[in-house]
Amino acid sequence: MDEALLRSLTPGVLAVLVRRGADFAAAEDAVQDALVEAVRVWPADPPRDPRGWLVTVAWRRFLDAARADTARRRREDRLDEEPAPGPARAVDDTLQLYFLCAHPSLTPASAAALTLRAVGGLTTRQIARAYLVPEATMAQRISRAKRSVAGVRFDRPGDVATVLRVLYLVFNEGYSGDVDLAAEAVRLTRQLAAVIDHPEVSGLLALMLLHHARRAARTAPDGSLVPLAEQDRGRWDTGLIAEGVRMLQRALARDRLGEFQAQAAVAALHADAPSAEETDWVQIVEWYDELVRLTGSPVARLNRAVAVGEADDPRAGLKALAELDPALPRYTAVAAHLHERDGDLTTAARLYAEAAHHAPTLPERDHLTRRAARLNSRPRP
Template sequence: MRDDVLLRNLTPTVIAVLVRRGADFAAAEDAVQEALIEAMRVWPQDRPRDPQGWLITVAWRKFLDAARAEASRRQREELAGAEPPAELGAAVDDTLRLYFLCAHPSLSPASAVALTLRAVGGLTTRQIAEAYLVPEATMAQRISRAKRTVSGVRFNQPGDLATVLRVLYLVFNEGYSGEVDLAAEAIRLARQVAAMTRDEEAAGLLALMLLHHARRPARTRPDGSLVPLAEQDRGLWDTKLIAEGVGVLQAALARDRLGEFQAQAAVAALHADARTAAETDWVQIVEWYDELVRLTGSPVARLNRAVAVGEADGPRAGLAALAELDPALPRHTAAVAYLHERDGDPVTAARLYAEAARAASNLAERDHLTRQAARLNERLRGAPERRPTQ
């Protein structure tokens, strides 16, 4: 295993060990980061036989060097004696404990996921800033504020479950579409949370992750380009994951306490249930988006609902629904382009695909939209130009 991959995998455990020994979260994270720098300097010439033990030793030494004598020693002794919180139980691993710490209620969801990606996921500040579309300096300040907020939090003060679920959801999405693969780890932790809490929304989140992850092998071509859902080879979908996700979802829905993750999972299940794109039950999908909008009021849910309306009731109905939404919404222009193409207006669709590509933040998405525009422009060069619809 490459050194950088091994170090990223070891980071959560080493931070947790330091915190259990008495370091507060911010100090532990700083000490581990220094130890990682030392490892990248030393390991290429002299890799230790026990990498985790080496990291713990060096990180702990870094922490002690930065500590302030007697007051810091008393604080370490006090924190080292803290028992694991009853809400988490003794069987929960170090990584999940850190998720609960990072998801402390005093943090906003945006700060919580940024802190988690940095401390637990091993992403750099630059990578997180790119994911949030903000300058690196802005993200560095956000992470520093979050670390100061949780610096005195003990492990017997776990974060709010709803925030933990939100953070896991965002981490999964970063792993699902980002340059660092965190999706499988998010699923592993979601399994623990669902089993530990028996919460309907925890189960809904797990089902959603499983159903999306089942489609992953079909989402990209060998050259890395995206494959739209309608064009995916459904024979590549993982039927075992789909069956598990549907089973988890059905058990959660049976408790009759609907939440947003269950509603999203229901949409994913309907896509997974269709043998072909043409057999997709778009009417039911619209109904589930209605529930999701009712639960959250989310503009993104409204956007997805409008696209589903375009599939269920025709592209002009979808365009009418999109016209009621803020054009600045992410993927709004791409959705309008798609429905114009469905409505037989390739001129407008090609122009809007190119516009959407310029605004896309993800390289794979930008490439996909550029290809869509090029495909339509190539077709238009071989046919008489058609005026855009009014």
Template sequence: MDESGLRAVVPSVIAILGRRGAGFAAAEDAVQEALVEAVRVWPDDPPRNPQGWLVTVAWRKFLDATRADASRRRREVRVEEEPAPGPAGEVDDTLQLYFLCAHPSLSPASAVALTLRAVGGLTTRQIAQAYLVPEPTMAQRISRAKRTVAGARFDRPGDVGTVLRVLYLVFNEGYSGDVDLAAEAIRLTRELAARIEHPEVEGLLALMLLHHARRPARTRSDGSLVPLAEQDRSRWDTRLIAEGVEVLQTALARDRLGEFQAQAAVAALHADARSAEETDWVQIVEWYDELVRLTDSPVVRLNRAVAVGEADGARAGLAALSGLAPTLPRYAAVAAYLHERDGNRVTAARLYAEAARAAANLPERDHLTRQAARLNAGRVS
């Protein structure tokens, strides 16, 4: 079994230990120890039943830890053979594990870390590397998160929306270290979609697939950003686009529109255009209107202003922007783009420079700085 296959069975193994009486934190620790043992043993002696092997070894690790803790009552449970995979009820247990790791009492950062560890099966080192923090810092974060949810039960209903927001946070981290978090988020969302029929789960999966399809064209060889309008669309992954559109159509057919479905619809319209000039901006504005109705989010209104500027002209876009706070992230960048489209290069250059100073990452800062330099150079010449 490869690494991704090994990680895929982790939630079921944790759930089985939970049904046997192990608390969530203890079960998760025991499974992580079993995974370490699997990496050491399996290359030379692969088990016939990988999940059963993990359950057996993790349960023994749990019992060893329990017996070593003098403050707990002693348990004498004897395990003779590798247990077979559990009944179909494991699916529900795994679903509850998603909910548990996205518990509302956790901070977003803690929920992400716990999801990657307990549901994703990543090691603390891999998660720390992906988020560019020291391993002890991440270990403390995960330990605190496990203590926070220690009293939560597996059989309590969870909030799908919270789980989806956590998975989308994972997806937006992209790639860092030796773990592709975007691909991991897609894998986990696929697993969730297989366990629950919910249009917003399908909507998020479609959104991830459609965004991920454009990934090869988003950056140049030097790491600099390529704006959507300038991307080489022949590099987009047509297989992922087709899958994303199919998943989205299934979700929309349920007639329970949510924000992830609406966002995916916007992404699908971009993916459907053979060139930037052929983009159906009028329909994109209509989907942003739906998003505003669903969320009333200032960020959505900001993106809508861009779409209005493309559909109805730069001045219409600036009018749509006028009611938003200039302190909103990316406001200056959007305003710069619309002012340039309206012919006001001086204001656009100033705003690009302002946006660059506030950029959240180096590639974005470099891109905005180059935009400001391009306009200033044009003024000098």
């Protein structure tokens, strides 16, 4: 069974049902039923036209559900007769599905889950495992999301920025269980880039590829985190880096700078450095200046403080950090790093321990705890 083929066909099949008049929630349920049937039938009897087969089976399931619901009897009477089996018309409505799943009425978490299900073709169980929540909880989240977008029509262009934020959210969830969300986000963003020509789509895909290229070097054999400066750059995926850089260069050439292109430019400078010591921190500061100008993001300002500490000196970084809210996530960890670079090991150890206490994940907590312990074990002058 070619699971990748099924997942690639899912958005197109769903779009056909919606175009024929099925509401999104019912259509999505019918498509999921068709996918389950495909897993059962295809290994022994593979169809000549997989997409047409899925459309036919999903439409039958939708009609069966409509006929079984007496409250929808009037709607059933308006339905066209079931089309004869055969090749399905190749119309790519994937882009509309992206915009639907990123509807402003949805929370970011719900939008991400709905995107993974409707566009990514993942099952509720797979999504639940990836997010480390019970399947029933994820099922409720997806059901609420589908109800929220029921009846939505695309009579005006969707918000590309919202779609990109949803995909970026999926990418940042990382990976767990049997679904690699980072890889899934790359796959979905590639799919989006194939149907929409927009520099920020290319910028986001470039950013994902450049970050994903470093994945193998991010953790030690024991599962502990490895900071960027200490990573074995020989383990970085040079193919992904080259692809990401090419995509970024094409996007920047269009002279429509956006936040994802600026972030990708920072990632490209890290990827281009043969060693941590040879990183072009001056250019990185300049790109963070652009990112702050574009977004005003406190996170961008926080990362800029780190870059300033490397490009100038740690005290300049601490001065930039002092302008930010100490309640900002990772603020204390950044302060600890800059104090360590400045030689104030006592303050750095205390701040690392404090940051570990508030770390959002277990690997990050363990990493910060080890940094504090390492500094505390050093002899003081």
